[in-house]
Amino acid sequence: MFELSSPGRSAAQLRATGIAPRDLDAMIPSEHRRDDVLETVDLAERDLVGHVTRLSARQYSVDLGAYPLGSCTMKYNPKMADEVAGLAGLAHVHPAADASLTQGWLELLVTLEERLCAITGMAAATLQPAAGAAGELTGLLLMRAYHSARGDARKRVLIPDSAHGTNPASVTLSGYQVTTVPSTERGLVDLEALAARLGDDVAGIMLTNPNTVGLFEEDIETIAELVHGVGGLLYYDGANLNAILGQARPGDMGFDIVHMNLHKTFATPHGGGGPGAGPVAVGESLVDFLPGPRPVRQNDGYAWATPARSIGRVHGWHGNALVLARALAYIETHGAAGLGEVAEHAVLNANWMRRRLAAILPAAYDRPCMHECVVTATALKDATGVRALDVAKSLLDEGFHAPTVYFPLIVDEALMIEPTETESPETLEALAEALERIVARAHSDPESVHAAPQATPVGRVDEARAARTLVATEDMATRAGLR
Amino acid sequence: MPTYLPHTAEQDAAMLRFLGLEHMEDLFAHLPAAVRLAGGLPIPEGRSELDVLDEMAVLASRNVAAGLTCFAGVGAYDHDIPPVVRALASRSEFVTAYTPYQPEVAQGVLQALFEYQTLVARLSGLPIANASLYDGAAALVEALNLAASTTGRHGVLISRGVHPHWRAAARTFAAGTGHQFEEAPLVGGVTVWPTGGRDDLAAVVVGYPNYWGFLEDLAAARALADASGALLVVAGDPVAAAVVRSAGSWDADVFVGEGQAFGTALSFGGPYLGMFAVREELVRRLPGRIVGETVDVAGRRAFVTTLRAREQDIRRERATSNVCTNQTLMAVTAAIQLGWLGTAGLREMALRCATGAHELAERVAQVPGVRLASAAPFVREFALHLGRPAGPVLAAMARRGILGGVAARGLEPPGSGGGERDDVLIVTVTERHRDRDLDAYVEALRAAVAS
Numbered sequence: 001m002f003e004l005s006s007p008g009r010s011a012a013q014l015r016a017t018g019i020a021p022r023d024l025d026a027m028i029p030s031e032h033r034r035d036d037v038l039e040t041v042d043l044a045e046r047d048l049v050g051h052v053t054r055l056s057a058r059q060y061s062v063d064l065g066a067y068p069l070g071s072c073t074m075k076y077n078p079k080m081a082d083e084v085a086g087l088a089g090l091a092h093v094h095p096a097a098d099a100s101l102t103q104g105w106l107e108l109l110v111t112l113e114e115r116l117c118a119i120t121g122m123a124a125a126t127l128q129p130a131a132g133a134a135g136e137l138t139g140l141l142l143m144r145a146y147h148s149a150r151g152d153a154r155k156r157v158l159i160p161d162s163a164h165g166t167n168p169a170s171v172t173l174s175g176y177q178v179t180t181v182p183s184t185e186r187g188l189v190d191l192e193a194l195a196a197r198l199g200d201d202v203a204g205i206m207l208t209n210p211n212t213v214g215l216f217e218e219d220i221e222t223i224a225e226l227v228h229g230v231g232g233l234l235y236y237d238g239a240n241l242n243a244i245l246g247q248a249r250p251g252d253m254g255f256d257i258v259h260m261n262l263h264k265t266f267a268t269p270h271g272g273g274g275p276g277a278g279p280v281a282v283g284e285s286l287v288d289f290l291p292g293p294r295p296v297r298q299n300d301g302y303a304w305a306t307p308a309r310s311i312g313r314v315h316g317w318h319g320n321a322l323v324l325a326r327a328l329a330y331i332e333t334h335g336a337a338g339l340g341e342v343a344e345h346a347v348l349n350a351n352w353m354r355r356r357l358a359a360i361l362p363a364a365y366d367r368p369c370m371h372e373c374v375v376t377a378t379a380l381k382d383a384t385g386v387r388a389l390d391v392a393k394s395l396l397d398e399g400f401h402a403p404t405v406y407f408p409l410i411v412d413e414a415l416m417i418e419p420t421e422t423e424s425p426e427t428l429e430a431l432a433e434a435l436e437r438i439v440a441r442a443h444s445d446p447e448s449v450h451a452a453p454q455a456t457p458v459g460r461v462d463e464a465r466a467a468r469t470l471v472a473t474e475d476m477a478t479r480a481g482l483r
Numbered sequence: 484m485p486t487y488l489p490h491t492a493e494q495d496a497a498m499l500r501f502l503g504l505e506h507m508e509d510l511f512a513h514l515p516a517a518v519r520l521a522g523g524l525p526i527p528e529g530r531s532e533l534d535v536l537d538e539m540a541v542l543a544s545r546n547v548a549a550g551l552t553c554f555a556g557v558g559a560y561d562h563d564i565p566p567v568v569r570a571l572a573s574r575s576e577f578v579t580a581y582t583p584y585q586p587e588v589a590q591g592v593l594q595a596l597f598e599y600q601t602l603v604a605r606l607s608g609l610p611i612a613n614a615s616l617y618d619g620a621a622a623l624v625e626a627l628n629l630a631a632s633t634t635g636r637h638g639v640l641i642s643r644g645v646h647p648h649w650r651a652a653a654r655t656f657a658a659g660t661g662h663q664f665e666e667a668p669l670v671g672g673v674t675v676w677p678t679g680g681r682d683d684l685a686a687v688v689v690g691y692p693n694y695w696g697f698l699e700d701l702a703a704a705r706a707l708a709d710a711s712g713a714l715l716v717v718a719g720d721p722v723a724a725a726v727v728r729s730a731g732s733w734d735a736d737v738f739v740g741e742g743q744a745f746g747t748a749l750s751f752g753g754p755y756l757g758m759f760a761v762r763e764e765l766v767r768r769l770p771g772r773i774v775g776e777t778v779d780v781a782g783r784r785a786f787v788t789t790l791r792a793r794e795q796d797i798r799r800e801r802a803t804s805n806v807c808t809n810q811t812l813m814a815v816t817a818a819i820q821l822g823w824l825g826t827a828g829l830r831e832m833a834l835r836c837a838t839g840a841h842e843l844a845e846r847v848a849q850v851p852g853v854r855l856a857s858a859a860p861f862v863r864e865f866a867l868h869l870g871r872p873a874g875p876v877l878a879a880m881a882r883r884g885i886l887g888g889v890a891a892r893g894l895e896p897p898g899s900g901g902g903e904r905d906d907v908l909i910v911t912v913t914e915r916h917r918d919r920d921l922d923a924y925v926e927a928l929r930a931a932v933a934s
Contacts, residue, residue: 001598001822012828014835015563018918022838024726029860032698032727040602042825045567052595052819056576059591063575069584076487077579080532089543094555095752096889097548098874101881104545105751118525130617130753131808133795141658169795169805173628174659178800216514247511248518263808267487269575271812272592273582273772274615275754291655312655316558316620316648316741317752329539335529338486344507345488345495351510352498368513393587402585407796424489425498456587458779466777466789470766472611473601477776482784 002474003483004047011045058457059272060401066423066431068353070372070404070416071164071212073242073264080333081268081326090325095317099303105321106302109295112328113279119331119339120241120258121251122281126291127324128315132239133166135259135278136206138291138314140174142257142282143204143233145289145311152231154203160189162212162408164239176203183410187213187365195226204233209253210240210370212408214350214416224254233257241265242420243347243371246340256283266327277323291315345421346371349428353419356432360439361391364411372418374411381413386442386449388413391435393460394452398434551886552920556864556911557694558619558646559752560722560744562832563915568746568823572816582772582808586787587779592811593786596774599818606724607738607760608731614772614788615814616757616806619741620652623688623718625759625770625804626737627653627662630686630714632768632803638683640707642667642674643893644693645718668896672857672866673699675896680710686737688716691730692723695894695909696840696864697857701733708736721745721758723862725833730760737761746820747813756813769793770804832914836863839912839921846925847910852932856894856907864911866894869932873908879931885924887931 024033043051060067067074085091093102113125129135140157147154157176159167161183168178179197184190188211205227209217217223227234236255242265250258262268263276270276282290291314292306334342347370354363354373361375377388392402392415404416419428442449453459471477490498499505511519530538543549553561576591583589583596596614603612616622623645631637639662641650654664662685667674672695676687687708692698701717708715716737717730722744724730730738742756743749761769767790775789795802824832840863847853852870869876873890880887888910892903912921 001818002601007826010825010827011567011823012825012831013565014828014831014914015917017835017839017914017916019835019839019842019916019921021834022841024834024837027837027841027860028698028727028862031700032860034724034726034728034732037826037830038605038725038729040605040821040824040826040829041598042827043822045823048819048822049567049571051822052571052574055591055594056574057591058594059576059580060585060588061576062579062581067581069581072581074581078487078532080536082573082578083536084539087540087543089540089546089549091748091750092549092553092561093546093751094548094553094561094749094886095559096555096557097551097886098877098881100878101548101551101886102546102751104542107545108539108542115526130621130810131806133805133807134617134621137656137659137805141655144658165794165796165799165802166805166807168800169798169802172800172802173656173805175661176659218513218515221515221517246520246524248514248520252520253518261808269578269812270581270808271810272577272580272589272815273811274617274809275812276808311658313620313648313651314655315753316618316646316652316755320617320753321751322748323754325539329535331526332535332538333529333532334486336524336526338529339524339526341486341488344510345490347510348490348495348498348502348507351502355502368510392585396585396588401581401588404584422487422489425494427489453587457590458587458781458783458785460780461586461785461787462777462779463787463789463791466775466787467791470611470773470789471776472766472773472789473597473604475601475604476610482776 001041001043001051004043004051005041007042009042009044011043011048065399066427067401068403068417068419069401070418071239073418073420075267075420076422077267077269078330081329084325084329085322091322103302106295108325108328110297110302112324115331116260116279117281120281121249122258123284124287124290125279125281126294127279128291128319129278129280130315130320131274131276132259132261132278133170134314135280136166136170137173139235139257139259139280140170141311142286142289144174146286147203149309155201157203158197158205162410163206163208164212167206167237187215188217189223191219191222198226198230200230202230202232204235206235206237208237208240210243213365213374214369214372215365216370220253239264240371243343245343246336247343256286262323262327266330268323268326275320275323277320342421349419349421349423353417353428357435360436361415372416374414374416376411377413377415380439380442384442384446386446388415390449390452391415391438394438394449395434396453397455400431400434548886551881551884553886554910554924555886555889557889557909558741559749560913561749561915562744562913564746564748565823568820571819572746577812577815583788586785590786593774595815595818597776597786599814600774602818602821603758603760606721608729609738609760610763611766612760613769614774615810616759616771617810618755618757619739620649622739622757622759623649624653624656626716626739627686628660629737629765629768629770631662633714634685634712636683636685637662639664639686639688640667640684641688642690643669644674644690644695645688646694647893669894670896672697672859676703676707684711684713686714686716688718690718692720692862695866696861697859698727698861705734722833722836725829726837727862742817745817747816754810754813756810756817768803771806771809835914836912839916840865843912843921843924846921847928850929850932864909867908867910869906869908871932872905876931879934880927883927885927887928
């Protein structure tokens with residue numbers, strides 16, 4: 001927008017207040033007063049609209065097409081939820097207003113908590129964490145509080161080698177140490193290796209189930225028995241909860257702590273990288289430690305209450321409230337049967353894609369998957385020199401978003417495809433055909449695949465240069481001679 | 484039951500056949516029987532969108548606070564959001580995109596974040612800003628982790644002028660990081676810092692303006708940080724920053740702030756926007772994402788998330804932070820709102836907030852029993868002593884259509900006798916408030932304290 005700026009232009013129109021103007025000098029003494037004018041940008045409204053609209057045209061989104069980004073659950077975001085978030089009675093409420101003035105909000109939050117507990121099979125939940133990683137850290141601090149209250153200073157948290165990077169990063173911030181558990185050739189937790197790493201210094205294990213290769217940890221009952229056997233707790237990373245909605249519940253699998261990503265499972269929009277919401281549900285033995293204040297039913301109304309041994313606040317206010325409202329609206333429209341169908345179709349689409357691609361991009365693990373499948377481009381690379389990254393970039397030219405690539409780390413040349421339930425069979429077929437064309441071209445004209453994308457607003461981006469010479473603001477660009 | 488599933492029954496059957504299966508439940512046959520949910524979820528059956536919208540509207544109607552004229556602030560501000568900002572920020576290209584992992588198809592979000600970073604850097608007076616954190620409290624938590632990793636120490640000396648919720652969140656997360664907190668008391672609405680350096684401090688943290696609305700001399704905090712070899716973290720109000728000295732001009736190392744004021748509604752406290760800016764030499768320890776400018780293969784200007792080696796998906800347990808999803812849409816919205824305000828509009832908005840606040844402060848001081856809690860300068864909010872408990876006063880004002888402010892405790896030094904006073908009210912004025920709103924406020928307050 002800065003290139004359109006011209007001093008003297010302005011779009012702003014402020015309302016008439018009828019309050020007599022005052023001189024800044026009369027209000028703010030000189031030692032606190034800004035001695036210069038803070039220059040931001042000077043645009044006409046028409047130019048602002050043009051600029052932002054042009055930016056939006058350089059951006060892919062779910063509304064535009066399929067977004068099979070594994071692990072991110074980029075499903076369709078119902079427009080109805082936008083209207084919910086826009087209700088003045090929800091949006092125009094100050095978070096510090098007394099509970100007597102915000103009964104609707106408290107009821108909404110209590111209802112959402114009840115639904116999330118029913119869906120996960122847990123006893124109670126906090127809605128404060130603002131995203132999945134915040135939920136993870138909150139859950140680990142609950143784990144720490146639980147052990148500390150028993151006078152039990154534990155040191156380690158087990159994490160499978162297929163886990164999301166947020167898991168180990170959160171463990172470090174919780175003051176525990178990471179012990180990595182390898183996966184078997186079947187893509188599941190190695191039970192022998194797990195048993196060998198267990199001890200009475202283990203605080204717990206963090207598991208994603210289905211895991212990040214899209215497979216259900218079939219030995220979950222044994223894992224729970226082993227970890228509980230040494231006094232540890234089971235933490236459920238809810239990144240992949242979409243796969244089991246209404247089919248199975250973390251609580252019934254033995255998990256003690258569960259975080260959910262409402263921006264994945266319950267279709268609240270990702271906003272280009274947030275806002276999310278990462279509520280954490282717990283079993284009975286951890287309820288007393290939940291962050292406070294919590295919204296609770298009381299007599300014939302609602303109030304705030306802080307649990308006796310609460311770990312404290314994990315958010316400046318009550319969590320990403322409008323995201324929470326959207327998620328509740330999604331849950332209420334779907335209901336019990338609807339959520340079950342969501343999981344069925346997420347799993348159906350992923351398995352169809354896995355089978356459909358078998359001849360060109362084989363699955364890393366040749367077994368039924370859940371909501372996503374991880375395929376490998378190793379054979380393609382060996383035969384043609386075309387890598388997973390090249391395939392991903394070529395898919396952009398075909399009008400699709402790329403799958404997640406090079407994750408999980410345990411799969412060579414990984415492409416992680418999560419179609420989600422809201423893509424039609426016709427879209428899936430089109431995606432498969434696009435991948436077929438790319439693979440065919442990798443054999444006939446590999447250079448053209450290396451050169452992709454060509455049809456996007458920019459071609460491959462020089463990431464090394466961005467990191468070598470940091471230009472993070474317009475002013476740095478000016479100093480670097482780029483303007 | 485409504486559905487967003489495009490599959491027809493025939494397509495379901497054909498896809499199952501393709502997989503050699505007959506029924507949907509066959510897809511889950513490999514799950515252990517003991518963990519399969521029998522009988523479905525114990526939640527109500529679905530309703531149509533329109534029915535659910537009606538239900539949500541009923542809940543919304545029970546939020547009396549939504550209809551009150553809002554004089555509450557403390558990090559959550561009732562500013563005007565112009566139609567053009569609402570329209571642009573709700574474009575679904577921004578709303579329904581994911582994290583810009585494929586920069587070739589994410590230049591829109593990436594460039595908007597670059598513009599946001601530029602504006603935060605200018606507001607803070609520090610050269611480098613990240614692409615957002617969850618909220619102001621989260622920004623403070625991350626700043627303390629950055630200070631600890633920079634100094635190799637864990638001591639935090641934090642002013643009681645920093646938002647109590649932010650201080651509470653910082654303490655919660657310190658259970659894992661081991662930071663040790665000490666609070667510096669307030670006298671006359673401003674912080675009293677101990678003299679002389681300390682060898683255990685990672686950070687000195689101060690609010691500017693502080694939670695109570697008052698501006699304090701940051702030179703003392705800077706001197707203490709210098710004498711201690713600690714970082715100075717300034718928790719600032721980015722709207723006030725348009726008219727008061729920037730954190731950078733006070734020589735701060737880190738600026739953290741709540742950016743909700745720029746284009747995001749009150750929203751019952753979230754989603755908000757954590758602003759974070761640092762000195763250049765701290766960039767390798769920055770939490771979260773940062774967008775950098777570069778070129779594509781054809782030499783065209785392009786943007787990409789950079790310095791990625793700090794981040795959790797690459798560095799795992801040695802990452803600078805665990806943050807992944809942040810508040811991108813709020814950051815993009817803030818850039819649009821600041822673009823609409825422009826240089827003159829931002830200054831005018833801040834000036835009007837200050838003008839209204841000073842006008843109201845003078846008027847309420849005429850109400851018997853009510854006085855300003857400090858003679859320190861303020862911008863757009865200020866603390867009052869009401870001479871009686873603030874809670875019932877707020878309740879009485881609400882009955883007259885006014886959300887009168889935020890009741891607060893802890894303004895005076897602990898142990899100064901008689902416990903913490905409960906008669907403090909923090910009052911905020913924005914550019915939305917008109918002269919007649921101020922009159923209505925004074926009348927409601929007068930009636931409430933007289934009753």
